[in-house]
Amino acid sequence: MLVTLEGLDGSGKTTVWERLRADDALPNDAVFTREPTDSWYGDAVMRSIEDDDADSLAELFLYTADHAAHLADTVRPALEDGKLVVSDRYSDSRYAYQGATLGDSDHFEDPLAYVQRVHEPWTRPPDRTVYLDLDPETAARRSGATNKFETADYLADVRANYERLVDADPDRFVQVDATQEPDTVYERVLDAIRD
Ligand SMILES: Nc1ncnc2c1ncn2[C@@H]1O[C@H](COP(=O)(O)OP(=O)(O)OP(=O)(O)O)[C@@H](O)[C@H]1O
Numbered sequence: 034m035l036v037t038l039e040g041l042d043g044s045g046k047t048t049v050w051e052r053l054r055a056d057d058a059l060p061n062d063a064v065f066t067r068e069p070t071d072s073w074y075g076d077a078v079m080r081s082i083e084d085d086d087a088d089s090l091a092e093l094f095l096y097t098a099d100h101a102a103h104l105a106d107t108v109r110p111a112l113e114d115g116k117l118v119v120s121d122r123y124s125d126s127r128y129a130y131q132g133a134t135l136g137d138s139d140h141f142e143d144p145l146a147y148v149q150r151v152h153e154p155w156t157r158p159p160d161r162t163v164y165l166d167l168d169p170e171t172a173a174r175r176s177g178a179t180n181k182f183e184t185a186d187y188l189a190d191v192r193a194n195y196e197r198l199v200d201a202d203p204d205r206f207v208q209v210d211a212t213q214e215p216d217t218v219y220e221r222v223l224d225a226i227r228d
């Protein structure tokens with residue numbers, strides 16, 4: 034089973050993911066993974082994140098290459114072994130974030146739908162996605178605005194894209210209010226995974 038954690042920068046995904054990894058409530062052979070990955074594909078993505086002038090379309094394909102390698106090297110093998118996989122960010126991050134960065138492009142009428150079409154023939158959709166919902170101002174503040182994505186204006190567009198994804202697939206998404214206390218957020222996420 035593939036479970037993904039999604040949300041704006043600063044919504045608390047990594048905090049929850051690290052706590053899940055340390056918690057014996059989940060199977061002890063569960064695989065904890067993340068995107069961008071810890072690989073040379075992920076390194077290329079990180080270089081792009083740090084480049085304020087990176088081309089948005091080129092950046093989409095860097096993230097997408099990282100996802101393809103992540104699927105081949107980590108996600109599919111673990112699922113074939115019957116393991117639970119918990120990923121901190123996954124394909125919905127591309128749909129929401131690159132769907133927003135490509136919003137200024139003349140090439141696409143609906144950038145989010147385009148990014149989904151790029152993935153559709155070969156990706157492995159999550160079985161459950163926990164969406165940590167947070168307002169863009171708090172997200173920008175919590176994340177420390179350390180990269181070009183971490184501004185309230187941009188994150189407002191990303192949040193609108195996440196909301197569209199949640200509305201389109203209500204059976205897969207479980208929405209958790211990320212303004213709650215960390216312990217409460219954690220319990221809600223654990224319930225969603227156990228369910
Ligand atoms: N429920 C919460 N309430 C208040 N602060 C929180 C909560 N959860 C996490 N934080 C704090 O917010 C900051 C960002 O948390 P975290 O790194 O887990 O977010 P993230 O979603 O993984 O962000 P990014 O996508 O930028 O990596 C950290 O300082 C963390 O301690």
Ligand SMILES: Cc1cn([C@H]2C[C@H](O)[C@@H](COP(=O)(O)O)O2)c(=O)[nH]c1=O
Pocket residue numbers: 042068069082096122123124126127128130131180182183
């Ligand atoms: C996977 C993925 C990530 N991003 C953005 C979101 C963040 O601002 C950075 C790095 O992610 P982290 O969780 O803060 O380490 O990259 C993106 O735009 N598109 C993606 O597919």
